[in-house]
Amino acid sequence: MKINGVFIEDTFAEAFPMKATRLIITAYNSTWANHAANALTGFATSVIACGCEASIERQLTRQETPDGRPGVSVLLFAMSNKELTKQLQNRVGQCVLTSPTSACFGGIETGDPLPLGKTLRYFGDGYQISKKLGAKRYWRVPVMDGEFLCEESTRVTKAVGGGNFLILAENQAQALKASELAITAMRKVRDVIMPFPGGVVRSGSKVGSRYKTLPASTNHRYCPTLNGVVDSALPAGVGAVLEIVIDGLTAPAIDEATRVGIRAACGLGRKGGIMAISAGNYGGNLGPFHFKLRQILK
Amino acid sequence: MSRLTLTLKAHPDFALDMSAVTPAALLDKRLPQIRAIKLQHGRRRVALGDWFEVEGDTKATALVIEASQASLHRVGAGLTAGTSIEVHGDCGLETGLRMRGGVLRISGHAGDGTGLGMRGGLIDIAGDCGDFAGGPAPGDVTGMKNGAIVVGGHLGARAGERMRRGLIAAGGNAGAYCGSQMVAGSIVVLGECGEGVGSGMRRGSIVLARPSSVAGRNFVLTGEFELAFLPLLISYLRELKPEWAARLNKLGRVSRWVGDAGNGGFGEILIARRR
Incomplete structure (x- = not known):
């Protein structure tokens, strides 16, 4: 299978079940909502060492937020409810509560509740105020610029983490250009995030290492500088590989993101230096979700 | 249906x-x-x-009561979630007593003691409501603990007395001692409010939409603010009473009075500022 001259390998991305939630962060203006969201999603590229994977899902207009202010939608993924709870408490407490004019709301309506304002309210030292409107409870915590408003809880949902595809290009600049085109297209898809810097990862990993203390190490079969030295998975002529990792609230959302991402990357075509599209997997024995590239792109 | x-x-x-x-x-x-x-x-x-x-x-x-009159007392008492009563006409005393859920709509007026000891649901009154709305049911220490009482007309005296949670809102005026000894919850009055508003309140919020409203001597002015929770309250009220939308939209900046200092309370009276 080829798209615009770019070979699509007959392979699949292997993904895993995760737990996820969505937060809606609002502020006086979009700039400050983004400051809070960027801080919240900082150091959240991989559960391997960050505890969670998080990123901004999209910008929200005043009409889309509970308090009628500009906002940002953020998705957080973790391996368990317990870890997600811990990450929420730390990240919202240190990054959103602290950000001027911010407010924080749950963005998922169904599922088990995870504490949000329920624990953060204690920062109010007894001066916090509870407000129950309909079925939802909010906490008003007095802070130096007024009040931090936070919904009592958010909801957790089953999700999928680790969808991915690899862009194999002749050189770094071409791989980067194709990745940027893919990410721009994928950011229009709802319910997914690409948690790595700029949505792109250059250090794809394999499970384990020759060093006992490391749970993961470089995916040497996709490193072009090792081509010919190891059992490389790269065709001759590949000079750079970039990976796009996708976490989604549902498998169909990852399907869609993969589809639009690969099609956008292939827009550069073989003439633009893009040689092939592949995907990372562990032989299909570890993750229950398999995203077959050729099936998705049909 | x-x-x-x-x-x-x-x-x-x-x-x-x-x-x-x-x-x-x-x-x-x-x-x-x-x-x-x-x-x-x-x-x-x-x-x-x-x-x-x-x-x-x-x-x-769904139950409909036609030609209802003020001599019908305790209409909707103990109403539960998933059910509703629509009343065409007036209701008497203790309407929605200890209501637990569901919707009670009244096209006319409701008497004294509406929503006493309420635990959930919605009481929507097109006309006026008598005294003690949302107060404690006989034998109880605290008033309503959840739910909403929305009154298109005027509220009687001592609305929300000792209320613990929930919302009372009036499109018209409220009588004397509105929110007296309030423990928590919210009261919104779009019209004028009688004397002694929030008297003895410990917690909770009373929102007065008329800029001419005044808080009692036991309340301390903390300043003027645009509070982030007010748009949520307004949006919730707009869902309950769409016809109030234009008046609610005027609620923006408020002066915040805290009290009742006479009993160490941290309740708040929020008075709308002129736009």
Whole structure:
């Protein structure tokens, strides 16, 4: 299978079940909502060492937020409810509560509740105020610029983490250009995030290492500088590989993101230096979700 | 939607207790059984069929009371989630007493003690509401603990007395001692408010939409603010009473008065500033 001259390998991305939630962060203006969201999603590229994977899902207009202010939608993924709870408490407490004019709301309506304002309210030292409107409870915590408003809880949902595809290009600049085109297209898809810097990862990993203390190490079969030295998975002529990792609230959302991402990357075509599209997997024995590239792109 | 309709046949001279008449209590009873339900009428026990024409679907969770009058007391008492009562006309005392859920809509006025000891649901009154709305039920220490009472007209005196949670909102004026001894919850008054507002309150919020409103001497002005929770409250009220939208939209910046300092309270009276 080829798209615009770019070979699509007959392979699949292997993904895993995760737990996820969505937060809606609002502020006086979009700039400050983004400051809070960027801080919240900082150091959240991989559960391997960050505890969670998080990123901004999209910008929200005043009409889309509970308090009628500009906002940002953020998705957080973790391996368990317990870890997600811990990450929420730390990240919202240190990054959103602290950000001027911010407010924080749950963005998922169904599922088990995870504490949000329920624990953060204690920062109010007894001066916090509870407000129950309909079925939802909010906490008003007095802070130096007024009040931090936070919904009592958010909801957790089953999700999928680790969808991915690899862009194999002749050189770094071409791989980067194709990745940027893919990410721009994928950011229009709802319910997914690409948690790595700029949505792109250059250090794809394999499970384990020759060093006992490391749970993961470089995916040497996709490193072009090792081509010919190891059992490389790269065709001759590949000079750079970039990976796009996708976490989604549902498998169909990852399907869609993969589809639009690969099609956008292939827009550069073989003439633009893009040689092939592949995907990372562990032989299909570890993750229950398999995203077959050729099936998705049909 | 299927419904069961009770039409009042004559004007009761004195109290007719309707607390036995809720959709949950009538569900799956046959029409003769419903007509035989005993109601307290003064000192006597009377059959429901003596006073009401009964027709409609006996499996309905929606009950309609036609030609209702103020002598019908305790309409919607103990109403539960998933059921509703629509009243065409007025209601008497203790409407929605200890209501737990569901929706009670009244096209006319409601008497004193509406929503006493309420635990959930919505009481929507198109007309006026008497004194003690949302207060403690007989024998209780605290008033309503959840739910909403929305009044299109005026609220009587001592609305929300000792209320613990929930919302009371009035499109018209509120009588004296609104929110007195309030423990928590919210009261919104779009019209004028009588004297002694928030007297003895410990926590909770009273929002007064008229900039001319004044807080009592035991309240301390903390400043003027645009509070982030107000848009949420406004949006919630707009869902309950869409016709209030234009008036609610004027609520923006408020002066915040905290008290009642007389008893160490941290309640708040929020008075709208002129736009």
